[in-house]
Amino acid sequence: MNDHDVLPPIGPPVPVAMPPMADVRLGNGLRVIAVRHASTPLTELRLAIPLDTESFAEAAVQEVLTASLLGHSGPGERGPADQGLAASGGMLSASRSARWLGVTGSGPVLPLLLDVLALSLTRPRFTDEVVRAVTVRAQGQVAATRTQPQLIASEALVEHLYGSLPQMQDVPRAADLAAVTPDEVHLAHRRWVRPDQAVLIVVGDLHPARAVEQAERALSGWERAGGTPRQAAQGPLLPHLRNRTIARVPRPGATQTQIRLVRPGLARTDPGFAALTLANIVFGGYFSSRLVAEVRERHGLAYRCESVFRDHLDQLVVAVEADTATEHGSRTLGHLQAQLRRMAEEPPTSAEIEAARRFVTGMTALSTSSQQGWAAGLMLALAGGQQPEHISRILDDFTAVTDDDVAAAAARFFDPDDFHGVVLGENLTPFETETSL
Numbered sequence: 001m002n003d004h005d006v007l008p009p010i011g012p013p014v015p016v017a018m019p020p021m022a023d024v025r026l027g028n029g030l031r032v033i034a035v036r037h038a039s040t041p042l043t044e045l046r047l048a049i050p051l052d053t054e055s056f057a058e059a060a061v062q063e064v065l066t067a068s069l070l071g072h073s074g075p076g077e078r079g080p081a082d083q084g085l086a087a088s089g090g091m092l093s094a095s096r097s098a099r100w101l102g103v104t105g106s107g108p109v110l111p112l113l114l115d116v117l118a119l120s121l122t123r124p125r126f127t128d129e130v131v132r133a134v135t136v137r138a139q140g141q142v143a144a145t146r147t148q149p150q151l152i153a154s155e156a157l158v159e160h161l162y163g164s165l166p167q168m169q170d171v172p173r174a175a176d177l178a179a180v181t182p183d184e185v186h187l188a189h190r191r192w193v194r195p196d197q198a199v200l201i202v203v204g205d206l207h208p209a210r211a212v213e214q215a216e217r218a219l220s221g222w223e224r225a226g227g228t229p230r231q232a233a234q235g236p237l238l239p240h241l242r243n244r245t246i247a248r249v250p251r252p253g254a255t256q257t258q259i260r261l262v263r264p265g266l267a268r269t270d271p272g273f274a275a276l277t278l279a280n281i282v283f284g285g286y287f288s289s290r291l292v293a294e295v296r297e298r299h300g301l302a303y304r305c306e307s308v309f310r311d312h313l314d315q316l317v318v319a320v321e322a323d324t325a326t327e328h329g330s331r332t333l334g335h336l337q338a339q340l341r342r343m344a345e346e347p348p349t350s351a352e353i354e355a356a357r358r359f360v361t362g363m364t365a366l367s368t369s370s371q372q373g374w375a376a377g378l379m380l381a382l383a384g385g386q387q388p389e390h391i392s393r394i395l396d397d398f399t400a401v402t403d404d405d406v407a408a409a410a411a412r413f414f415d416p417d418d419f420h421g422v423v424l425g426e427n428l429t430p431f432e433t434e435t436s437l
Helices: 056-068 080-088 110-122 128-145 149-162 174-178 182-192 208-219 230-234 273-285 290-298 326-345 350-367 371-383 390-400 403-413
Strands: 021-025 031-036 043-050 091-096 100-107 199-204 246-250 256-264 302-312 315-325 420-425
Touching: 021 208, 031 208, 031 371, 043 110, 043 371, 056 091, 056 100, 056 128, 056 174, 056 182, 080 110, 091 110, 100 110, 110 208, 128 174, 128 182, 149 246, 149 256, 149 302, 149 420, 199 208, 199 371, 256 302, 256 326, 273 290, 273 302, 273 315, 273 326, 273 350, 273 390, 273 403, 290 302, 290 326, 302 326, 315 326, 326 403, 326 420, 350 371, 350 390, 350 403, 371 390
Parallel strands: 031 199, 246 420
Antiparallel strands: 021 031, 043 100, 043 199, 091 100, 256 315, 256 420, 302 315
């Protein structure tokens, strides 16, 4: 290699500058955040409405509500607002998780996006025909989704740790969907589709203050419902841990084994979250992590193995996950536990920490280079209890973390004795002790 082949050193990360922004709460309680990011002549729209679920039947009603929300025009017909949005190349789509009803939109004309959104929020059409068609379609989709190993493993984990927990029912059951009526969907719309706990984010080639004015004009007819949302009244939801063990869950006929282990982590607003994030990246958060290098690359045991943060209601957990061949389930679990113990007892090196820091700062720079990235990042921050300005401080947080901070986080949060969960597969053998490295 000659001098011309040597790569230049990587410079310091470029600070994330907060773009021009307006953050206003409207008279009906809706929080509107408008951000100017003129990379393309488009606007990204995100609306998030918190949901609260007390039963599996409610989860099914919320699913039908979400799937019907944008169908305010009758089947086969479009109103002027819909026609204008389609002609401009814009789109809106609705989705649901156990905790949120979300609307995602994109288009070159913000007023058109807002007008169609307003119609969906204030003049829904939950006719017998619409609800019946949506319910039939949803049952077919659910039937296919419920065969996926990832969902089966996720629900088995929740059941083992917490018991019956409708508040974490991302995918409703087909029998519950079949029982949904139009009256229930109307009632659900009045109960949950309300502005006083919702947030609207628009990011694009726009003037922030003017965008807020446009949102206020379009959505002024979206009124608060009576009473107080259950979620707001009861405060943060924290799951009650019922079992502190690792359970075997037989799955006859399964061709893979799924391993799901979790332990409580830190809130995203906690001062120690940046150190925990770097420790997690070193352990299993990216392609160069210890977990990937040992379990997948060295031993070839897992199709997928990683360590991620997941929301269990309002509690963030560290989740260690692996998918492996049926016959390797017990052995893979032993390797996961061994790597956890190594992480707790052998702190990450300076080189590992610096590589993790480079990775997370690079991903931050990538996500803040686009309108979609800003919209998604802002929504994630708000859902985690942070303010929009947090995005501009992310790099400072990671730069300030010391090697000792990461070592302390590794020792505290990666002790294998603190992890509990499930192993799903066919003909599961008794769990082995930790595999030696």
